[in-house]
Amino acid sequence: MAVHFWRDEPGILAGQDLQAGGTWLGVTLWGRLAGITNYRDPTERKDFAPSRGHLVRNFLAGDDSPADFAARLTQEGDRYRGFNMLMGDRESLWYYGNRGGPAQAVTPGVHGLSNHLLNTPWPKVRKSRRLVQGLRSRKAGLLTDTLFAALADSETAADDELPDTGVGIDNERWLSPLFITGARYGTRCSSVLLIDDKGSVSFSERRYLQSGPATTEARHQFRLD
Numbered sequence: 001m002a003v004h005f006w007r008d009e010p011g012i013l014a015g016q017d018l019q020a021g022g023t024w025l026g027v028t029l030w031g032r033l034a035g036i037t038n039y040r041d042p043t044e045r046k047d048f049a050p051s052r053g054h055l056v057r058n059f060l061a062g063d064d065s066p067a068d069f070a071a072r073l074t075q076e077g078d079r080y081r082g083f084n085m086l087m088g089d090r091e092s093l094w095y096y097g098n099r100g101g102p103a104q105a106v107t108p109g110v111h112g113l114s115n116h117l118l119n120t121p122w123p124k125v126r127k128s129r130r131l132v133q134g135l136r137s138r139k140a141g142l143l144t145d146t147l148f149a150a151l152a153d154s155e156t157a158a159d160d161e162l163p164d165t166g167v168g169i170d171n172e173r174w175l176s177p178l179f180i181t182g183a184r185y186g187t188r189c190s191s192v193l194l195i196d197d198k199g200s201v202s203f204s205e206r207r208y209l210q211s212g213p214a215t216t217e218a219r220h221q222f223r224l225d
Helices: 054-059 068-078 121-131 141-151 169-175
Strands: 003-006 012-017 023-027 033-037 083-088 095-096 190-196 200-208 214-222
Touching: 023 054, 023 190, 033 054, 033 190, 054 068, 054 083, 068 083, 068 095, 121 141, 141 190, 141 200
Parallel strands: none
Antiparallel strands: 003 012, 012 023, 023 033, 033 083, 083 095, 190 200, 200 214
16 A cells, blocks of 8 residues: 555645545644544455545545534445544544444543544553553654654554454454554554644654555644634
């Protein structure tokens, strides 16, 4: 998967999956943001489902409120393979997972999302939430580097902490770290998006080849209009 930052709509900055033409994470100059993850389900078969990355792109380029966009997703979500989506603006942040019931407003606080539902207590989600709780008072520059270091954590979870998602114990171990190492599947990029209460935005991304050392890094900073 090739990933880069793109700006084909005025004011949109995002990471892009070039194979599908969609976006998995993005923010606009006027304060709209969205991100999406897959939902792990090895039994799912939808060979001709539309690209989930287009959902993020459509929200960023549109003018629906997060609540309205999430409500529309509840009507259309079955068309897609399993996904979780976060969508927000300066007023609210909403979550919808098409395998997890109705959309919901995300309450203030620290939340975690992997390849299941919001705040499902997988080991990597619990670990990352604890980390973020302890970092909330740090300055943005130090915070970005510390978060990248955390995202590079390749420690495997203990067997008694692993979920059972239907992929077998060996794969559960392999997929349990924040940073997944593998030639056929693994972490290919890590992104940190920070927005403070004054509207300053920092969007950084590190990219990897076959889960090796970082090959490139891009950082963008701007202020919301």
